[in-house]
Structure formats: structure tokens, C-alpha cells
Amino acid sequence: MQENNIVIIKYNAGNIRSVDFALRRLGINAEITGDSDRIRAASKVIFPGVGEASGTMEYLRLRGLDVVIRRLTQPVLGICLGMQLMCNFSEEGDTECLGIFDTSVLKFITGKVPHMGWNALENTKGPLFRKLGRGSYVYYVHSYYIPENKYTTASSIYSDRFSGAMQHDNFFATQFHPEKSGSTGEQILKNFISL
Amino acid sequence: MLAKRIIPCLDVLDGRVVKGVNFINLKEIGDPVEQGAWYSDQGADELVYLDITATHEKRKLLAGLVRRVAENINIPFTVGGGVNHIQDADALLSAGADKISVNSAALMNPALVDQIAKSFGSQFLVVAIDAKNVDGRWVVYRNGGRLATDRELFEWASEVWMRGAGEILFTSMDHDGVKNGYACRELAMISDTLPIPVIASGGAGAPEHFLEAFREGKADAALAASVFHYNEITIPELKKYLKDHDIPVRA
Numbered sequence: 157m158q159e160n161n162i163v164i165i166k167y168n169a170g171n172i173r174s175v176d177f178a179l180r181r182l183g184i185n186a187e188i189t190g191d192s193d194r195i196r197a198a199s200k201v202i203f204p205g206v207g208e209a210s211g212t213m214e215y216l217r218l219r220g221l222d223v224v225i226r227r228l229t230q231p232v233l234g235i236c237l238g239m240q241l242m243c244n245f246s247e248e249g250d251t252e253c254l255g256i257f258d259t260s261v262l263k264f265i266t267g268k269v270p271h272m273g274w275n276a277l278e279n280t281k282g283p284l285f286r287k288l289g290r291g292s293y294v295y296y297v298h299s300y301y302i303p304e305n306k307y308t309t310a311s312s313i314y315s316d317r318f319s320g321a322m323q324h325d326n327f328f329a330t331q332f333h334p335e336k337s338g339s340t341g342e343q344i345l346k347n348f349i350s351l
Numbered sequence: 352m353l354a355k356r357i358i359p360c361l362d363v364l365d366g367r368v369v370k371g372v373n374f375i376n377l378k379e380i381g382d383p384v385e386q387g388a389w390y391s392d393q394g395a396d397e398l399v400y401l402d403i404t405a406t407h408e409k410r411k412l413l414a415g416l417v418r419r420v421a422e423n424i425n426i427p428f429t430v431g432g433g434v435n436h437i438q439d440a441d442a443l444l445s446a447g448a449d450k451i452s453v454n455s456a457a458l459m460n461p462a463l464v465d466q467i468a469k470s471f472g473s474q475f476l477v478v479a480i481d482a483k484n485v486d487g488r489w490v491v492y493r494n495g496g497r498l499a500t501d502r503e504l505f506e507w508a509s510e511v512w513m514r515g516a517g518e519i520l521f522t523s524m525d526h527d528g529v530k531n532g533y534a535c536r537e538l539a540m541i542s543d544t545l546p547i548p549v550i551a552s553g554g555a556g557a558p559e560h561f562l563e564a565f566r567e568g569k570a571d572a573a574l575a576a577s578v579f580h581y582n583e584i585t586i587p588e589l590k591k592y593l594k595d596h597d598i599p600v601r602a
Binding site for chain 1: 352353354356391396397421422423425426427445446447449472473474475517518546547548571572601602
């Protein structure tokens, strides 16, 4: 395997550090940058996020990062808000997003919000979920969700079934936080890194 | 299905983990990072670090400790104590905290709840409420249970929810340290009224108490300290017990 050059996209969001720490625990040194050339040159790109959709999209657009991300051809992993921003549209702030996944992000209207805590993964498929047992638990914190759709590669149930993870070509995404999901999350990150 | 969370609470004083009984008689028992990692390996779903002297002595939590925890532990953790300004919240977020818990500062300046929720999102903000039944009225206390306020538990819980709190950590001071079970009736009232998660705190002495907190108290998570610190209950056996009683828990 060619040497891994992992980039974590830096933008106005929280928890970027958590992703970096999680990778370091796996012995991987990632570069945290908002520089378009560095992002394009990476062998893998992680697009993490805790934050608000409209403000984040505005931040990305102002720096041209929306176009950069959309055109990436190497494996990309969107996490939480990152996954939501990869969709067409989010009800959070009525935001036009990146349009990588042709689907929309909705607000939870039943159950306690945010959906916070450990939930089981079901119907997992694809390379991110290699070597995981059935019904593995992962950690979620979110108030908006993506219903199941043709890109869904894992689901969880909160009132209804929703997309825990999605994939379209080289774009992977998880609604949960692998960086906070114990050994299950570590395996998922390892799986992404070894793609 | 969303699992009920088991949360060991590590009370931190001068960088060491301690646990007081009824908030006094502090006893030193260990390194916060080592203990956190140990609990994570045991199957804890989340950790809470509370700097119990921060508000009292006007000290700030050491961002360095938070950073060390974030570097070493692969489950979410909340940090509380001494968050008085939005800058304190920002510093803890930057150091790697997943959530912060605000108690006294919110009582003295309720707008802080709005500010933190607006700046960093409700998911980042836990409001901790210490309350005690005084002649039938649940009075909210501040400064680690030292000072009574004129707030009433249920009104205050609703107010912080409206201001943007993402979660409520309710400690019954009457139950804390007594090991006779959580304040389930009050927990259920909060949980039924508010559309945000509620963490039960104060009173765990046996596995049944956790079961009651989830069944009768309708809590989303249960927090405990001494029963875990002194190995009176281990997390794997607690989770097995809860699972056997049909409570969804993370294996």
C-alpha cells in the first residue's frame, strides 16, 4: 500500500481534535489543514464536524472548499455534520449543501433531541464495517438525520430507521462518531485508513 | 435501539480523583486519566469529570487535564466545574471535551446557557442541577451544594431546556451518598416533561437502583461514583443485570 497521507479538513467546527487524537491512538499522524492543495494531494480525507449547517457551508463556500470537497476522487470520510453537509439540502438553517448524496437532511420531530448516546448498527455493508460483530454499538450526538436511502450502508433506529452510514463511490460517511465509539469506532477508522 | 448509558463520575480535586460523601470528607483515590481509561475498558458509556472545587475557589479547570483525557480515551466525556464564561467553554472544547457541564454559573447568569448553546450547540451543554427537598419543595442549590437558591427544581429544569441545554444532570442531594436509590419520582417528572435526555445522579448503592432509575425514573443515563470507585458494583456485572431485566445497554 502506498504511504498514507491523511488530511483532516480544518474548518469552523468542533471535535476536529478528537478525530486527530483517535487516529494518533492508532499510530496515524494526520495533517489538519484547510488548504485546498494539501486536501487535494491527500491519499485520504476526513471531513469531521460538530456545528451548525448553514454557518459551516458559508465558511466552506467563502474558501472554495465546497468545490474542492465535491471533486475529490480519493476516499473521503464525512463524520456527523460532515455527512449531513455531503447531502443536497439540510433543514438546519434551510441550507443548500454539497450535493454528493442526492438526499436531504431532516430534523428529528419525535423522541428526545438530540439523539444522544450509543445505538446499535444494523444491516451494515461495505468496507467500513469489515471485522465488526453484529449489532455493534456506536456513539451518536445529533438533532438532524438522514432517512434510509439508496446510499445507506448501515442503519440505526431512533423512533424510525435512519442512515447510520452512507457511501457513494469514493465518498463514505457516518452519522455517528467513530472517534468516540470505543473499539468499534477504532475498527471503522482502521477500515477507512486501509481502503 | 438507543442504549441506556452508565456513567462513572470522577470528582477531581487538584488533579486527582476523589469522591465525597454528601459533598464532604474528600478522599483521594487516583489519577483521572488512568481511572477514565480503566472505566472505558470496563464498558463505561461515557465519563463525567467534575472539578468540585473549581467554583468554590474560583479556579479554572486545567485544560491540560482535559487534553490528556481526550488524547487517551476513546469514549465521550463531559467536563464540569468552573465554567463561568463562554471563553471557559471554548477552552474546554478546544482541549477536546465532548460536553461541558454548567451548574452554579448558570444559576448566577442564566444567559450563559443561551450563549453556550448558541455558540457551540445544545449537544455540547449539560446543565447540572443539585436539589434538595425542603419541606416539600425541591430547592436548587449552588456552589457544590453549599448555597440554597430561590429556584425550584422543575421550573429551573424547564428554563434551562428552553435556554438551550442539551441534557440535564439531576443530583438529589437527599439521595447522594446514601446508597438507597435515586430520586426516581423527580427524575420521571423531569424526563416526562422535557424533550431532552436526563442523567440520574445521587443514590446508587445496588444494581436495582440503576434498574429503577431507568424504569421508574425514565432516565436516559445513570451516573454514579463511589459504588464504581470502590468496586462495590462493576460495570460488566451491572450491564449484565440490566440486560437480563430487558434494559437496552451497550454490550
